[in-house]
Amino acid sequence: MNVRALKSAVAALALLVAAPAAFAQDLTIGVRAGPDSIDPHWSTLGSQAETLRHIFDTLVDVDEKLQLKPGLATSWTPIDDTTWEFKIREGVKFHDGSPLTAKDVKFSIERIPVVTGPMPMTLYTKYVETAEVVDDYTLRIKTKGVAPSLPNDFTRLFVVSANTGMEARNEQFNSGEKAIGTGPYKFVSWQPKGDLVLVRNDDYWGGAPHWKNVVRKEIADDAARVAALRSGQVDLINYVPASDYVGFKNDKALDTFISDSVYILNVQPTVKDVLPQKVKIDGKETDVNPFKDLRVRQALDYAINRDVLVNVVLEGLGTPANQLMPEGFFGYSTELPKREYDLAKAKELLAEAGYPKGFEFDFTCTNNRVPGDAVVCEALAQMWSRAGLKVNAQALNGTVYFPAAAREEFSVAMSAWGTLTGEAAYTYGALVHTRDKDKGFGNFNRTGYSNPEFDAVFAKGAATLNNDERRKLYEQGSFIAMEDRALIPTVILQTVWAAKAGELKFTPRVDQETRAYAIQPAK
Amino acid sequence: MLGYLAQRIAQAVVVIFAMSIIVFVGVFAIGNPIDVMIDPAATEQMRDELIRRYGLDLPLWQQYFLFLQNVARGDLGTSMIYNVPVVGLIFSRLPATLDLVLVSVSIAGLIGIPAGIWAGYKPDSKSAKIIMALSVLGFSVPTFWIGMLLIMAFAVHLGWLPSGGRGEVGTILGIPTSLATLNGWSHVILPALNLSLFKMGLMIRLARAGMVEAMRTDYVKFARAQGLPDRQIVTSHVMRNIMIPIVTVFGLELGSTLAFAVVTESVFNWPGVGKLIIDSILQLDRPVMVAYLVMVVTLFVLINLVVDLIYARLDPRVRLKGGA
Numbered sequence: 001m002n003v004r005a006l007k008s009a010v011a012a013l014a015l016l017v018a019a020p021a022a023f024a025q026d027l028t029i030g031v032r033a034g035p036d037s038i039d040p041h042w043s044t045l046g047s048q049a050e051t052l053r054h055i056f057d058t059l060v061d062v063d064e065k066l067q068l069k070p071g072l073a074t075s076w077t078p079i080d081d082t083t084w085e086f087k088i089r090e091g092v093k094f095h096d097g098s099p100l101t102a103k104d105v106k107f108s109i110e111r112i113p114v115v116t117g118p119m120p121m122t123l124y125t126k127y128v129e130t131a132e133v134v135d136d137y138t139l140r141i142k143t144k145g146v147a148p149s150l151p152n153d154f155t156r157l158f159v160v161s162a163n164t165g166m167e168a169r170n171e172q173f174n175s176g177e178k179a180i181g182t183g184p185y186k187f188v189s190w191q192p193k194g195d196l197v198l199v200r201n202d203d204y205w206g207g208a209p210h211w212k213n214v215v216r217k218e219i220a221d222d223a224a225r226v227a228a229l230r231s232g233q234v235d236l237i238n239y240v241p242a243s244d245y246v247g248f249k250n251d252k253a254l255d256t257f258i259s260d261s262v263y264i265l266n267v268q269p270t271v272k273d274v275l276p277q278k279v280k281i282d283g284k285e286t287d288v289n290p291f292k293d294l295r296v297r298q299a300l301d302y303a304i305n306r307d308v309l310v311n312v313v314l315e316g317l318g319t320p321a322n323q324l325m326p327e328g329f330f331g332y333s334t335e336l337p338k339r340e341y342d343l344a345k346a347k348e349l350l351a352e353a354g355y356p357k358g359f360e361f362d363f364t365c366t367n368n369r370v371p372g373d374a375v376v377c378e379a380l381a382q383m384w385s386r387a388g389l390k391v392n393a394q395a396l397n398g399t400v401y402f403p404a405a406a407r408e409e410f411s412v413a414m415s416a417w418g419t420l421t422g423e424a425a426y427t428y429g430a431l432v433h434t435r436d437k438d439k440g441f442g443n444f445n446r447t448g449y450s451n452p453e454f455d456a457v458f459a460k461g462a463a464t465l466n467n468d469e470r471r472k473l474y475e476q477g478s479f480i481a482m483e484d485r486a487l488i489p490t491v492i493l494q495t496v497w498a499a500k501a502g503e504l505k506f507t508p509r510v511d512q513e514t515r516a517y518a519i520q521p522a523k
Numbered sequence: 524m525l526g527y528l529a530q531r532i533a534q535a536v537v538v539i540f541a542m543s544i545i546v547f548v549g550v551f552a553i554g555n556p557i558d559v560m561i562d563p564a565a566t567e568q569m570r571d572e573l574i575r576r577y578g579l580d581l582p583l584w585q586q587y588f589l590f591l592q593n594v595a596r597g598d599l600g601t602s603m604i605y606n607v608p609v610v611g612l613i614f615s616r617l618p619a620t621l622d623l624v625l626v627s628v629s630i631a632g633l634i635g636i637p638a639g640i641w642a643g644y645k646p647d648s649k650s651a652k653i654i655m656a657l658s659v660l661g662f663s664v665p666t667f668w669i670g671m672l673l674i675m676a677f678a679v680h681l682g683w684l685p686s687g688g689r690g691e692v693g694t695i696l697g698i699p700t701s702l703a704t705l706n707g708w709s710h711v712i713l714p715a716l717n718l719s720l721f722k723m724g725l726m727i728r729l730a731r732a733g734m735v736e737a738m739r740t741d742y743v744k745f746a747r748a749q750g751l752p753d754r755q756i757v758t759s760h761v762m763r764n765i766m767i768p769i770v771t772v773f774g775l776e777l778g779s780t781l782a783f784a785v786v787t788e789s790v791f792n793w794p795g796v797g798k799l800i801i802d803s804i805l806q807l808d809r810p811v812m813v814a815y816l817v818m819v820v821t822l823f824v825l826i827n828l829v830v831d832l833i834y835a836r837l838d839p840r841v842r843l844k845g846g847a
Contacts, residue, residue: 036604044562118560118577118603120569170606192605192612193802194794195688217688220798221789223671224687228792231678231686399805403554440566 025212027516030225030234034218038173038190040158040181041112043119046420049156050513051216054198056158056181059086059105060151064509065328066262066422068151072100072159072182076151078465079140082129084150088137092205094161095180095187102139106131107162109141114166124153126440146463148470152421184209184517193218198516209517216516229254229498236504238514240496242315242371248498257497259508262418263370264321266431267380267488269297269412272448277411280360280390290361291412295353297485302346303387304380306339309491313379314372317496321489323482324417324427326510331424331461331474336482339489346387358388363412364404367395370416370493377414380490408446416493417444420511424474425462432481433458449486528828535824539817546813547587555579556603556807577603590813599817600810604803609814613796619689620795622701623787624780626715628722628773635726636769642727643734644757654727661724670717670790677713685710687792714791718784722776729772733765766837774830782819 033047040052061071073086092100109131112121127147132140143150164178172178179187184206185198198214217234219225222241228234240248240256248256269291270276278285290296306320322339325332350358363384365377374395381393396404405413419427434450435442441458454477461473482489495512506519550556557573574580578589593600602609639658642651678686690710693703701707737743738761746756785797796815803811 037606039606042606117606118557118573119562120565120573122569123562123565126566126569174607191615191794192607193616193798217792219687219792220802221792224674224790224792227671227674227679227686228688231674231682233678233686233688397805399559399807400553403558406558407554437567440568443565443567443570 024521026215027211027213027236027519028215028217028234029514029516030217030219030228030237031514032218032220032222032225032239034193034196034216035190036192037117037170038176038179038187039115039168039170040160040173041108041115041121042117042170044121044123044156045119046418046512049158050511050515051196052158052181053183053513054185054214054216054516055179055183055187056160057092057183059154059157059159062155062422062511064259064507066419066510067328067330068155071155072105073139073154076154078148081146081465082143084141084143084147085134086139086141086154088139089205090137092182093203094182095201096161096163098161098163100159100161100182101136102133103136104162105139105157105159106133107164108157108159111160111164111166115169121156124156127153146465148462148465148467149421149423149425152423152426155421185214193220210520211516214516226498229500232500236497236499236514236519238495238497238512239371240498242317245317245496246315248496253501255499255501255504257499257506257508258317258494259512260319260326260510261493261495261512262326262420262422262510263416263493264324264326264418265370265373265376265414265416265490265493266324267300267412267414267490268410268447269300269485269488270408270410270447275411276409277362279411281355282357283360286359290353290355290359293353294485295349296355297488299346299349299353299387300384301339301485301488302342302349303383303389304339304488304490305341305383306491307341308383309376309379313375314491314493317494318372318491319494321492323478324431324487324489325419325424325478326492329419329422329424330471331428331478333475333478333482335475335479343387350388358390360390360392361411363391363393363414364401364410365393365395365414366398366401366416369398369401372491372493373414373416376490380414405446408448410446413446414490422511424478425458428454428458428474428477428481429462432477432486447487451480451484451486454480454484454486531824531828535821538820538824542816542820543590543813544587546809546816547583547590550807550809550812551583553807556809559807560603599814602803602808602811604806604808604811609810612811613799613815613818616794616796616799618699619701619793620781620784620788620797621698622689622707622711623715623718623784623793623795624777626702626711627718628777628780630715630719631722631726631776632773634719635723636730638723639727639730640734640757640762640765643731644738644753646731646735651731655731658724658727661720661727664720666717666721666786667790669720670714670787673713673717674790684713687714687790689794714787714793717791718780718787722780725772725776726769729769730765733768734761737761737764763837767834770830770833770837774826778819778823778826781822 035048035051036043036045040056057072059071059073061069063069072089074089075087077085079085088102088105094100109125109128112125116122127143127150129142129144134140161180168178174190176187184201184204186201188197188199190196196216200208200212202208219228225237226244229237248254271292273289275289279290310318310320322336323333363381365373367374377393377395381391384391417427429441430444432449432454433441434455435445457473457477457480461470461477464470464473497508502522504519505522557570557579561570578586599609602612605612638654642654645651674686677684688710689701691704691706692699692701695703701711742760743756746760784795785801788795788797800815
């Protein structure tokens with residue numbers, strides 16, 4: 001066979017087998033990560049919730065900026081200090097035709113502790129003492145103590161039918177037998193790490209979505225996901241890698257969508273009496289912990305040039321951060337000034353603190369958890385070295401980093417933290433509050449930071465049901481912790497989606513979710 | 524023969540034990556899987572409770588002992604990530620990898636061996652030199668990069684073939700396979716070609732080396748003197764003699780491709796076991812790691828067994844003895 005004959009044979013074969021070009025009713029999305037199970041109560045994994053939202057609804061929903069909006073509950077009100085009343089939407093039907101009532105919600109709450117896995121969903125029901133069905137469309141929740149953030153927690157409360165039964169486990173959900181929700185799409189098929197196939201729920205209470213057939217292809221490899229978009233195998237991809245973003249921007253065949261994410265890279269200086277990795281002064285190890293001194297923490301902060309981090313290191317895909325949450329989140333402080341880059345001041349502060357010649361310390365980061373973590377790590381080490389510090393930077397795989405971080409083996413560390421609930425209690429309660437096992441606070445506070453002033457304000461906020469008052473208290477808490485440099489926020493990471501030019505329109509979400517039912521055709 | 528089999532099985536059992544201990548100690552040394560998996564907002568109590576639930580608070584020897592007890596009952600465990608039995612999980616993805624490996628090994632064998640024989644038969648010809656130059660490329664250029672090139676050329680620019688995924692799956696003899704449909708074949712061609720290049724280079728080199736050596740031997744000279752045509756000399760005499768090293772390497776390559784096709788699988792988004800195992804390592808999903816490695820060891824032992832049996836067929840001087 002000569003070359004030409006071979007070419008035409010291949011072309012003919014390709015024509016025969018090429019998948020039919022996507023009809024206007026079909027949407028294929030290439031996603032970086034999918035669910036671990038179709039059981040909505042199995043795991044708190046972000047990609048799990050994002051996916052299962054198509055099949056199941058949550059009691060409370062969130063908008064693009066993570067602020068609350070009605071879901072299966074139309075309203076929620078505190079009746080007294082420890083009781084919340086939720087009104088359940090009427091006329092909602094499960095995919096099998098049975099109607100949704102308050103009983104299904106109660107069942108869902110009670111099912112979670114029985115079936116949840118190593119990423120426990122009990123996180124979202126931990127304040128629930130009892131759930132009480134008042135009538136078909138009213139549910140009262142008695143809480144353990146005052147729980148102002150209960151509606152926030154319920155943004156992850158997926159509702160399954162009470163007919164599911166307590167015995168159903170992941171396998172029955174994965175096979176589709178129990179994958180019966182109230183969501184905009186019905187389950188067709190799924191394979192772990194493979195494709196999730198969905199079909200439109202024409203009776204959806206929120207109005208039937210545009211696309212009849214939706215396939216979410218899990219393509220973990222960045223290059224492969226980009227290739228799938230370029231070859232037309234998928235219509236939209238999420239998490240465009242920074243290296244491809246510049247090329248995409250100049251490519252007329254593709255549209256890009258950009259949004260701030262909830263993830264911020266935070267530097268975590270340990271302030272305990274003894275550092276796990278001791279610092280060296282003039283090459284000699286010392287028992288002193290310089291980071292206990294606020295001036296040293298401020299010096300670290302002033303030495304960071306956030307504009308360079310954003311524009312050079314992250315190729316424009318970031319926003320300078322001055323606190324642990326993006327703007328607009330519940331408890332974001334508008335009082336905090338923009339962080340400034342001032343090398344002279346950093347040196348001056350170090351000298352004042354008694355380290356005119358600087359010191360040598362270890363700095364550890366993750367290298368695969370969020371885009372840019374490793375490069376920001378290296379850049380920070382260089383910036384600090386300009387202030388006269390000697391930094392031994394090390395970027396580790398998350399599989400190694402997290403267990404070691406949990407054992408508190410790092411003196412200064414950096415990893416990303418995302419305020420997934422859109423409000424301050426989640427982030428400041430876990431990272432900044434004094435570690436307190438009984439109250440369940442400070443469980444990710446690995447720096448040993450403890451500030452009674454902050455703890456008092458935070459505790460007062462956590463016990464205030466009035467939204468405006470609570471917001472003010474959290475803002476005050478943010479201010480105290482950030483001025484004290486409990487942690488040093490660097491940059492808010494941004495996420496990029498890409499689609500074939502002129503085909504789709506959608507509003508990128510700060511939680512990085514890609515919801516098929518929120519995507520519209522451009523025409 | 525029986526003694527030989529018994530010895531092989533005993534070897535396999537020892538290796539499986541040793542390997543499962545290595546996995547247990549390895550995971551233990553890295554740290555607690557719960558710390559990798561757990562949600563950032565979970566409280567200390569939730570963490571402790573989970574560690575207890577999965578028995579990770581027990582001393583290592585006790586955890587291992589529990590694992591052995593379950594294995595004795597035929598239970599290799601349940602994935603911590605997916606909460607489904609690991610054996611089912613692995614076997615649900617194995618057919619995809621089998622497709623890929625079978626096609627790629629076939630391509631490598633069917634093209635590589637004849638090309639190598641030709642290159643060894645006419646070592647000074649231009650075509651032989653071209654074949655050898657290409658085999659060096661197959662060896663030295665990274666699989667990942669060639670995979671990307673193939674995608675760019677055939678999927679993005681020419682648009683002839685899909686860039687990834689498994690395509691339509693049919694069944695042959697009850698096993699789900701992409702090889703049952705045309706659409707499936709169009710998906711399997713690129714990744715299989717990608718995966719076969721290294722092996723093809725290997726086959727070419729082995730076949731050529733054997734061929735060059737064999738053509739100089741006395742029996743070939745005698746056969747020629749006898750007036751036998753070259754074609755008959757090569758197919759009925761030389762081939763038999765050069766096949767032993769090729770079969771050995773072929774077997775090893777088959778095993779290692781089945782177990783570790785992960786680079787190609789991730790570039791082409793092929794839903795095989797490679798991706799599953801890499802993810803389970805990153806998430807420290809110990810049951811999946813152990814079960815998978817047990818499977819791989821068993822596979823290698825089986826393949827070696829088959830290779831030895833083929834030896835005996837090819838060369839009657841080889842005897843299969845127990846205890847050697």
